[in-house]
Amino acid sequence: MAKPPQKRLEIVVDNSVNPAEGTTAARPVVQQLKDRPRASVLIVGGGINGVGTFRDLSLQGVDVVLVERGDYCQGASGASSHMIHGGIRYLENGEFRLVHESVVERNALLRLAPHYVKPLQTTIPITSTFSGITAAPLRFLTHKQGKHTERGAVLIKAGLMMYDFFSRGGRVAPRHNFVGKKKSLQELPKLRPDVKYTATYFDASVHNPERLTLDVLRDGLEANPQNRASNYVSAVGTTDAGTMLRDELTGEEFLFEADVVINATGAWVDETNDSFGKRTSFMGGTKGSHIVLDHPELLEACAGREMFFEHTDGRIVLIYPMGDRVLVGTTDIDADIREASVCTDEEIEYFFELVAHVFPSIDVRRDHIVYTFSGVRPLPKHDDTQPGFVSRDYRIEKRSDNRGGKNVTTLSLVGGKWTTFRALSETLASEAMTALGMPRKTTTADLAIGGGKDFPRTEAEERLWVNRTANEVADRDRVRVLLTRYGTRATDVLAFLAQGGDQPLASTAELSTRELTYMVENEQITRLADVLIRRTSLAFRGLVTEDMLNEMAGLLAPQLGWDDAETRRQVESARDLLVNMHGMKIAASV
Numbered sequence: 001m002a003k004p005p006q007k008r009l010e011i012v013v014d015n016s017v018n019p020a021e022g023t024t025a026a027r028p029v030v031q032q033l034k035d036r037p038r039a040s041v042l043i044v045g046g047g048i049n050g051v052g053t054f055r056d057l058s059l060q061g062v063d064v065v066l067v068e069r070g071d072y073c074q075g076a077s078g079a080s081s082h083m084i085h086g087g088i089r090y091l092e093n094g095e096f097r098l099v100h101e102s103v104v105e106r107n108a109l110l111r112l113a114p115h116y117v118k119p120l121q122t123t124i125p126i127t128s129t130f131s132g133i134t135a136a137p138l139r140f141l142t143h144k145q146g147k148h149t150e151r152g153a154v155l156i157k158a159g160l161m162m163y164d165f166f167s168r169g170g171r172v173a174p175r176h177n178f179v180g181k182k183k184s185l186q187e188l189p190k191l192r193p194d195v196k197y198t199a200t201y202f203d204a205s206v207h208n209p210e211r212l213t214l215d216v217l218r219d220g221l222e223a224n225p226q227n228r229a230s231n232y233v234s235a236v237g238t239t240d241a242g243t244m245l246r247d248e249l250t251g252e253e254f255l256f257e258a259d260v261v262i263n264a265t266g267a268w269v270d271e272t273n274d275s276f277g278k279r280t281s282f283m284g285g286t287k288g289s290h291i292v293l294d295h296p297e298l299l300e301a302c303a304g305r306e307m308f309f310e311h312t313d314g315r316i317v318l319i320y321p322m323g324d325r326v327l328v329g330t331t332d333i334d335a336d337i338r339e340a341s342v343c344t345d346e347e348i349e350y351f352f353e354l355v356a357h358v359f360p361s362i363d364v365r366r367d368h369i370v371y372t373f374s375g376v377r378p379l380p381k382h383d384d385t386q387p388g389f390v391s392r393d394y395r396i397e398k399r400s401d402n403r404g405g406k407n408v409t410t411l412s413l414v415g416g417k418w419t420t421f422r423a424l425s426e427t428l429a430s431e432a433m434t435a436l437g438m439p440r441k442t443t444t445a446d447l448a449i450g451g452g453k454d455f456p457r458t459e460a461e462e463r464l465w466v467n468r469t470a471n472e473v474a475d476r477d478r479v480r481v482l483l484t485r486y487g488t489r490a491t492d493v494l495a496f497l498a499q500g501g502d503q504p505l506a507s508t509a510e511l512s513t514r515e516l517t518y519m520v521e522n523e524q525i526t527r528l529a530d531v532l533i534r535r536t537s538l539a540f541r542g543l544v545t546e547d548m549l550n551e552m553a554g555l556l557a558p559q560l561g562w563d564d565a566e567t568r569r570q571v572e573s574a575r576d577l578l579v580n581m582h583g584m585k586i587a588a589s590v
Helices: 028-035 048-059 088-093 096-112 135-142 153-166 181-187 209-223 266-275 296-302 345-358 418-436 459-469 476-497 513-522 528-535 546-560 564-581
Strands: 038-044 064-068 117-126 177-180 197-206 228-231 233-239 242-247 253-263 286-293 306-310 316-322 325-329 369-376 394-403 406-415
Touching (some): 028 228, 028 253, 038 048, 038 418, 048 418, 064 233, 088 096, 088 153, 096 117, 096 197, 153 177, 153 197, 209 228, 209 476, 233 266, 286 345, 296 316, 306 345, 394 418, 476 513, 513 528, 513 546, 528 564, 546 564
Parallel strands (some): 038 064, 038 253, 064 228, 117 306, 253 406
Antiparallel strands (some): 117 197, 177 197, 242 253, 286 325, 316 325
């Protein structure tokens, strides 16, 4: 007889669902999990690393299932600094393996996912020449900041030379460039007047991490259509018969059996293991917050570059343009994962200070903020090591248990960062296949991701693609929006739009009625907030209005089985989430 679950996993998330709300009308995959409650591998966690591992295993022909307690890319994966980078600052920590892997993976993602991963010119403003030379070895040896000493030009030059060395294989960007005060102020006239040098190099950014995660997931589902993945399903415990899963929309629980369980729940790895009856102490995540500004003057001052620099407290911070918005971040604060992660007033003031540190003549106020976000990094336990010096590398913790006479292997992922998700996923998938006694069949090292396949590489190629694709269903502007949102998978969306009546939403020209249907049928839309935050960039750019909430909810209601009361709850829930968790000011109905 099966034992009861050993412990319930109850975790605070920023947009948790009331199990009484919602419907399973558009969630056939949950029924599939119940009808066939077994797989070779069960992945718990739908951030980029869990989803990347799902894709890799699917490509190997492994029977794999993924469950995510919220929406895909809802946690730390969606709250990142949107950077794909080699991690120049990790050199100071001596993490040379990680830097090498990171620059290789950065270069690869620029090739494999060009629809979302873009080159990012990065500039470091420098106000001293020799400062920090004696402090740097101490930081390297102790991983403590000590008395703050600014990193000067000599130290930064040495770091960039090392960075260029690590980036030499498969180089896709020019080497770094150093210029003096006069040219620095010619190129960036709003910089602080006491700047002595600027150093410029190239990394990359991911403009829409949520959509890239969905693209990776879809690759996995298409590679092996028998495999299954579901959002809003959590793992809450174990018995001898398997892992207890819970449908977060209905509260219904059911058992699921697997030979290998991968715990990819990020900062919540220990809590997940605890719910499985195996207490661990692997994690020590830190909170990172960001603000998004609608600030044309600051946008112009950046001149298309990321400003990457050391603030007065020694923390490495950033300011950079994303489309017509400016992203400012990030903090690095020890976090209590039992509390919802929110950008605080103190952090906002810190961001204002760091902007003034680089661009002292530019006034930034709270009414410039259109969106805030915060997440907990999945860092390893670090005791008294300062957060900024905690390793961003990853490791896999393995254990084997006997459950009802069957051996079950649990792999816990500790650490990891966006840039290295492909390599990490390959490593984690290989560990799972070793436990299953299966050989690796293929690699993802040169495999384009989703809509990155045949994506136009230049502005001229993009214009040609748009002109060739535009038709009576979608004009050039509409095709351009779809290309940005889906990459070359936009052709699938356009074919879907052509199959029925379609018209733009009254509240935004960026979405149409039938595209919402496409998202419901192909992207596991469950809640109104899923569309606003993770299927589009409407929330990130501060474009959500009261009219949009009501119109979109009304269109989704018949497709998702919401009655009038549930439709109102979805509007209220989305509004509360955006205002209270993301600092938005939602324009009232006209």
